[in-house]
Amino acid sequence: MVASQIHLVRHGEVYNPDGVLYGRLPGFGLSDLGAKMAAAAATDLAERGRPIARLIASPLQRTQESAAPIAEAFGLPIDIDERIIEPANFFEGKRMRGKDGALRDIRNWPALRNPLRPSWGEPFSSIAERMLAAIDDAYNSVESGDVVLVSHQLPIWMVHRALAGKSLAHDPRKRRCALSSITTLSRRGDGFTEVAYANPALPLQADSKDVGAV
Secondary structure, eight states, X not given: OOOSEEEEEEOXXXXXXXXXXXXXXXXXXXXXXXXXXXXXXXXHHHHTTOOEEEEEEOSSHHHHHHHXXXXXXXXOOOEEOGGGSOOOBTTTTSBOSSTXXXXXXXXXXXXGSOTTTTTTBSOHHHHHHHHHHHHHHHHHTSSSSEEEEEEOHHHHHHHHHHHTTOOSOOOGGGOOOOTTOEEEXXXXXXXXXXXXXXXXXXXXXXXXXXXXXX
């Protein structure tokens, strides 16, 4: 036997008063609002009444903290998988917007030379490959029940586009992967298909800031 469904959960809002692109930088945990978002995602999963057999998270602080209420709700440990981590990024630690934003600095322009790869970070194809490998391993790691993977916006969006057969290159402003959202996959033949998307933290998002994703 193997897993029934895979749930890809994005972390909640991050405490980021300087508005930088945090990427893989340490020390970026959830804000108070982000903790409420993570709790909303855990409640949504619990109310589905599905048996969650395993919980896996990226090693970064914000995903570990977002996984905590899910771990509490289902009495599970939080396993770590490095493959579902945020990609590294040339612009980590920089503010992207405003008059002193990184995009206005000519010294940063070479990092923007190829948005289809992209040239500023890990290739989209690499992100998709490692995510799909982690999902496949998670699916086969339990005898029954569902598996939850707590990850990041871009890795989850790469899974969505790969499974939909779409080009991995995209406009980051058009990603459908909100804070603490849940993207659900089921097995179809030799691969996976997306069967649901939920946004349980939607009532909290009007007051949130989401500027740290790559």
